[in-house]
Amino acid sequence: MNKTKNIFKFVFFALLGVAFGLFIAYIFFPLKVNNLEKDNTSINHSYNQAIERASSSVVNIYSEQIINSVSERRSERLNSIFDNRNNKIKTSLGSGVILSSDGYILTNQHVIGDKTLRVTVELLDGRRLEAKLVGIDKGTDLAVLKVQNTESPFPSIEIEDSDKVKIGDIVLAIGNPYGLGQSVSMGIISATGREFDNPYSNYIQTDASINKGNSGGALIDTNGRLIGINTLIRSTSGGSEGIGLAIPSTNALEIISDLIRYGEVRRGWLGFSIDRQDLMRQGKLSISSVVKGGPADKGGLKKDDVLISINNNDPTYDNLYKTFARSKPGDQIELSIQRESNFLNLIFTAEKTN
Numbered sequence: 001m002n003k004t005k006n007i008f009k010f011v012f013f014a015l016l017g018v019a020f021g022l023f024i025a026y027i028f029f030p031l032k033v034n035n036l037e038k039d040n041t042s043i044n045h046s047y048n049q050a051i052e053r054a055s056s057s058v059v060n061i062y063s064e065q066i067i068n069s070v071s072e073r074r075s076e077r078l079n080s081i082f083d084n085r086n087n088k089i090k091t092s093l094g095s096g097v098i099l100s101s102d103g104y105i106l107t108n109q110h111v112i113g114d115k116t117l118r119v120t121v122e123l124l125d126g127r128r129l130e131a132k133l134v135g136i137d138k139g140t141d142l143a144v145l146k147v148q149n150t151e152s153p154f155p156s157i158e159i160e161d162s163d164k165v166k167i168g169d170i171v172l173a174i175g176n177p178y179g180l181g182q183s184v185s186m187g188i189i190s191a192t193g194r195e196f197d198n199p200y201s202n203y204i205q206t207d208a209s210i211n212k213g214n215s216g217g218a219l220i221d222t223n224g225r226l227i228g229i230n231t232l233i234r235s236t237s238g239g240s241e242g243i244g245l246a247i248p249s250t251n252a253l254e255i256i257s258d259l260i261r262y263g264e265v266r267r268g269w270l271g272f273s274i275d276r277q278d279l280m281r282q283g284k285l286s287i288s289s290v291v292k293g294g295p296a297d298k299g300g301l302k303k304d305d306v307l308i309s310i311n312n313n314d315p316t317y318d319n320l321y322k323t324f325a326r327s328k329p330g331d332q333i334e335l336s337i338q339r340e341s342n343f344l345n346l347i348f349t350a351e352k353t354n
Helices: 002-044 048-055 074-078 249-262 276-282 317-326
Strands: 058-068 087-098 104-108 116-122 128-130 132-137 142-146 170-175 183-194 203-206 218-220 226-233 244-248 272-274 287-290 306-310 332-339 342-349
Touching (some): 048 170, 087 226, 104 226, 104 249, 116 132, 132 249, 170 226, 244 249
Antiparallel strands (some): 132 142, 183 203, 332 342
């Protein structure tokens, strides 16, 4: 009998020991799982793969530009009477993006200037190649360059539809700030459809750090796809203050096509203007002026008409901008308008800008 009791005691304490051990394991084992989960999360928050996909397609650009020095101080001009200094050579730096394996590169027009002597492109692997200017578009501040390489195709970037990006999306800016070499900064999309300084502006705004030398570089998504070309910063100090502007990839592609094909951008001319006060105060698109003899005038559009639809799309400024910026000579433009108490449909043909 005592022997049986001893066996039961042994089994009881053995089971108690196992239970206690499982209890201790239950307390400490989940901590290890949580730590593993944290480690995996931190790995997932790295954007290394996106940078690897895109970085080889982003290049440094060095250009020599002819500039006029007539704005220099009088004393400097007087000191140069024996030296022809009306024109100077200025070295500029910026960034660019390889769009195709045969060497077409997109950058900003202001990076290479109006009168360019020489443009040198430096690839991520350190190779330096002279680039040929294909075409520029001052309206959108874009330029296309071409480099040659018989050894192997160039690494080109994958392009995403910028119309899909949303405020709050994480983005990465790749460029050559201050000539330091390729650098990466991270931020979010702060706004879309920003206007600034020209009628073709439709910028993506980001708080990713963009500084001098980043111009022409890539703004990419977390998959390493191009969504914009970094172009401007709004700053009081000259450095990044969290307001960077990039040309959307969708807009840039339309410009590139014309520059490669024609060496210039062929835009349609519509011949009317919008009342900005009505747009800001009431959100409506009313016509402030119509150019006599222009396409809109020929189609019957008049001052004070209010747009009801634009090519069967909503009468928003964004839609009007897209129609204006993307129209080509010969394109048909359809406007539904309200004229006093009457509703009319007008069709006219865009003409070539002079």
